[in-house]
Amino acid sequence: MKENNQLKRIEKQMDKEIMIIPLLLIIGLCITFMKFPEASKVTLQSVRNFLGDDLGLYYVFLGVAAVICSMYMAFSKYGKIRLGGEEKPKYTTFQWGTMIFTSTMAADILFYSLCEWAIYAREAYVKELGGMQKWAPTFSLFHWGPIAWSFYIVLAVAFGFMIHVRGRKKQKFSEACRPILGDRVDGILGKMIDLLAVLALLAGTATTFSLATPLLAAALGYAFGLPMGFGLTISILVTIAIVYTLTVWFGMEGVFRLATVCAYLFFFLLAYVLLAGGECRYILETGFSSTGNLIQNFVGLATWMDPARETAFVQNWSVFYWAYWMAWCVATPFFIGMISKGRTIKNTVLGAYGWGLGGTFLSFIILGNYGMSQQVRGKIDAVTMLGKGEEISKVILNILKTLPAAKLVLVVLVITMIAFYATTFDALTMVVSSYSYRYLKPEEEPDKRVRTFWAILFILFPIALIFSESSMNNLQSVAVIAAFPVGIIVILIVASFFKDARKYLQEEQERKNTKHSNLSQ
Structure with missing residues (x-):
């Protein structure tokens, strides 16, 4: 009886359109990708070419604007606003930082760290600038750096303000637009914003799963002699889904504990490669040089559009990356905003940059520069392998085989990637489940059954993409297309934040004036 009453209560709270429409669309896309793989690729590429080539400035401009805007949030009058009144932070700085990094990056950071330098080394633009040694690691840091x-x-600041300062009970994209759109967010416009947000998130996560999972399969196949194929890849996806589905049943406590384990595994892997790989000097010197090169050239890299299309490097890579981050913006900032209760906006901005950039830069500097050192020493030829059409997962495997105790390293890599996946998708599932509720208090967590529904839905689209043998270019197209409408919503949300925060500061000033006036009387 109690269980039935609880189910009825949950059913009344559910925003069924936000659950049913994405489910139907994802099932439809899965069938389309699996039944018509070639036609799907052609369509994706056509739309991506239009958005990335003709409208690429849109993505690049948003990236530059976001950096400037974040700095203004931190160092203007808004930076002193505390997310959550006078409350102290719920998590220590270390706990907060590890959750920000491990719950937002997913396993693709390890995938790209190991191979991105080799992809860039083949680009004509990199060769024109000065070659692989100087510019391949610089572009890795740039694309995973401040703009991302x-x-x-x-x-995160906008959502944190909405939830912890204004105490809004709708934890949705549309609610964050209320200061500008008003009551229209309660109608069809708000519903469209939330549906676009959820679909963009599903596309972004599908890209992540589809890119990195073949590396997991290759690593397990080599370490344990397992036969390669779709069966192994799908088994890995299902295993990851089971891990993060079980973890979401423990709520935020489960996310925090898994994030801690993930951080320790990640730093162990980095330390082993740095100290046992025999390339410590090369790794550190290249990392130091590429960081300096990035700082020196950041403004030029951030604004270069290649108007004559001499290489199309910007359209193929920078536009993709900014779109990729925007697609993930649907849930990741909500999570950062949720766990930042008790911190000032300035602390949230600078702390998130510090922990985020610290983790990503360490990964690319150590793992990426180790792989490049093997190329420079002539121990592997990853660049030629990629040029001949070799799968990226096999190229990465060849890099890792050069390490001492390679099979042990691969096992640690697999466990770390699964932990990254599970931690990230725990956080995403927690957030997107909140989208399923018409109203949800800031301190209230979504029901476990709702989180399980989204945990299963997250895994369907990646399976379809893998079965259709989508190339990296096709997977990038999914992200570029999904991010286009999200960019417009991001502008609305940020503008709404400034409008609402300015009003809040005025209200606070009026309260202080009234209190001072009463005391003086």
Whole structure:
């Protein structure tokens, strides 16, 4: 009886359209991708070419604007606003920082850290600038650097303010637009915003799963002699889904504990590669040089559009990455905003940059520069392998085989990637489950059954993409297309934040004036 009453209560709270429409669309896309793989690729590529080539400035401009906006949030009058009144932070700085990094990056950071330098080494633009040694690691840091994190941070501040300062009970994209759109967010416009947000998130997560899972399969196949194929890849996806589905049943406590384990595994892997790989000097010197090169050239890299299309490097890579981060903006900033209760906006902005950039830069500097050192020493030829059409997962495997105790390293890599996946999707599932509720108090967690529904839905689209043998270019197209409408919503949310925060500061000033006036009387 109690169980039935609880189910009826949950059913009344559910925003059924936000659950049913994405489910039907994802099932439809899965069938389309699996039944018509070639036609799907052609369509994706056509739309991506239009958005990335003709409208690429839109994505690049948003990236530059997000960095500037985040700095203004931190160092203007808004930076002193505390997210949650006078309350102290719920998590220590270390706990908060590890959750920000491990719950937002997913396993693709390990995938890209190991191979991105080799992909860039083949680009004509990199060769024109000065070659692989100087520019391949610089572009890795650039594409995973301040602009990437600025998308998360500006929205994390907006959502944190909405939830912890204004105490809004709708934890949705549409609710964050209320200061500008008003009551229209309660109608069809708000519903469209939330549906676009959820669909963009599903597309972004599908891209992540589909890119990195073949590396897991290759690593397990080599370490344990397992036969490669779709069966192994799908088994890995299902295992990851089971892990993070079980973890979400423990709520935020489960997310925190898994994030801690993930952080320790990640730093152990980095330390082993740095100290046992025999390339410590090369790794550190290249990392130091590429960081300096990035700082020196950041403004030029952030604004270069290649108007004559001499190489199309910007359209193929920078536009993709900014779109990729925007697609993930749907849930990741909500999570950062939720766990930042008790911190000032300035602390949230600078702390998120510090922990985010610290983790990503360490990964790319150590793992990426180790792989490049093997190329420079002539122990592998990853660049030629990629040029011949070799799968990226096999190229990464060849890099890792050069390490001492390679099979042990691969096992640690697999466990770390699964932990990254599970931690990230725990956080995403927690957030997107909140979208399923018409109203949800800031301190209230979504029901476990709702979180399980989304945990299963997250895994369907990646399976379809893997079965259709989508290339990296096709997977990038999914992210570029999904992010386009999200960018417009991001502008609305940030503008709404400034409008609402300005009103809040005026209200606070009036309260202080009234209190001072009463005391003086």
